[in-house]
Amino acid sequence: MLSETLTPRILKRLDSLDEHVFNIRNDVIESLRDELRKLRKDLKEKRDFRIEDISTLSNRLTGSSGQLVRHDEEQVFKVQQGTCDCGAILSKYESLMMAFKREKSENIMLRKExxxxxxxxxxxxxxxxxxxxxxxxxxxxxxxxxxxxxxxxxxxxxxxxxxxxxxxxxxxxxxxxxxxxxxxx
CATH class of the missing domain: 1.20.5 (Single alpha-helices involved in coiled-coils or other helix-helix interfaces)
Known part of the structure; x- marks a missing residue:
C-alpha cells in the first residue's frame, strides 16, 4: 500500500527533475546562442573596421608610392577569426551538451532501474x-x-x-x- 503511494510521487519528482534539467539546458543553450550572436556581431564590426583601416592604409601606401596594392578581404577575415574566442565558447557549449546527454542517459538508466x-x-x-x-x-x-x-x-x-x-x-x-x-x- 505504501509503495503504491510512493511510486507516483517518485515518478512525478523524476518528471519534474527532467523538466527542470530540460529548462536549464534550454536557458544555457539560449544564453550561449546570445553570446555567440554578440561575438559574431562584434567580430563583424571589428572585421569591417579593420578592413576599412587596411583599405585606408593601402590607399595611403599606394597613393604615396604609386603602386597598386591588392588586399585580400578573405585573408583578413581568417586572421580575425583566429583571434576570436569562439572555439572556447563552442568547446564549453559542446561540453555542456555532453553533460546534459550524460545526465539524460543516467536519468533513463535510473528510470529503468x-x-x-x-x-x-x-x-x-x-x-x-x-x-x-x-x-x-x-x-x-x-x-x-x-x-x-x-x-x-x-x-x-x-x-x-x-x-x-x-x-x-x-x-x-x-x-x-x-x-x-x-x-x-
Missing part, C-alpha cells in the same frame, strides 16, 4: 500476499475445524451430563421413595 525494482517489488508483494491469503485460508479452516470439534465435544459432554443428571434424579427419586417408605413404616 526504478521500473525493474518496482516490478521486483510487485512480484515480492504478490508472493507475500499469496502466502498471507494461504495462511488466512488455513487459519479459517483450522478455526472451523476447532469450532466443529468444540461443538461436538460440547454436545457429547452435554448429553453425558444430561444422562448423569437423569441418573442422579432417578437415584434421588428412588432414595426419596425409599425414605418415604421407611417413614411410613
Amino acid at each position: 526504478f521500473h525493474e525494482m518496482r516490478k521486483q517489488h510487485g512480484f515480492e508483494i504478490g508472493n507475500v500476499s499469496e502466502k498471507f491469503n494461504n495462511m488466512d485460508s488455513r487459519l479459517n479452516n483450522a478455526e472451523k475445524t476447532l469450532r466443529s470439534e468444540i461443538d461436538t465435544i460440547k454436545n457429547e459432554k452435554m448429553a453425558q451430563l444430561r444422562s448423569e443428571i437423569i441418573t442422579i434424579k432417578e437415584e434421588n427419586n428412588c432414595r426419596i421413595s425409599r425414605n418415604e417408605k421407611h417413614q411410613d413404616f
Whole structure:
C-alpha cells in the first residue's frame, strides 16, 4: 500500500527533475546562442573596421608610392577569426551538451532501474500476499475445524451430563421413595 503511494510521487519528482534539467539546458543553450550572436556581431564590426583601416592604409601606401596594392578581404577575415574566442565558447557549449546527454542517459538508466525494482517489488508483494491469503485460508479452516470439534465435544459432554443428571434424579427419586417408605413404616 505504501509503495503504491510512493511510486507516483517518485515518478512525478523524476518528471519534474527532467523538466527542470530540460529548462536549464534550454536557458544555457539560449544564453550561449546570445553570446555567440554578440561575438559574431562584434567580430563583424571589428572585421569591417579593420578592413576599412587596411583599405585606408593601402590607399595611403599606394597613393604615396604609386603602386597598386591588392588586399585580400578573405585573408583578413581568417586572421580575425583566429583571434576570436569562439572555439572556447563552442568547446564549453559542446561540453555542456555532453553533460546534459550524460545526465539524460543516467536519468533513463535510473528510470529503468526504478521500473525493474518496482516490478521486483510487485512480484515480492504478490508472493507475500499469496502466502498471507494461504495462511488466512488455513487459519479459517483450522478455526472451523476447532469450532466443529468444540461443538461436538460440547454436545457429547452435554448429553453425558444430561444422562448423569437423569441418573442422579432417578437415584434421588428412588432414595426419596425409599425414605418415604421407611417413614411410613
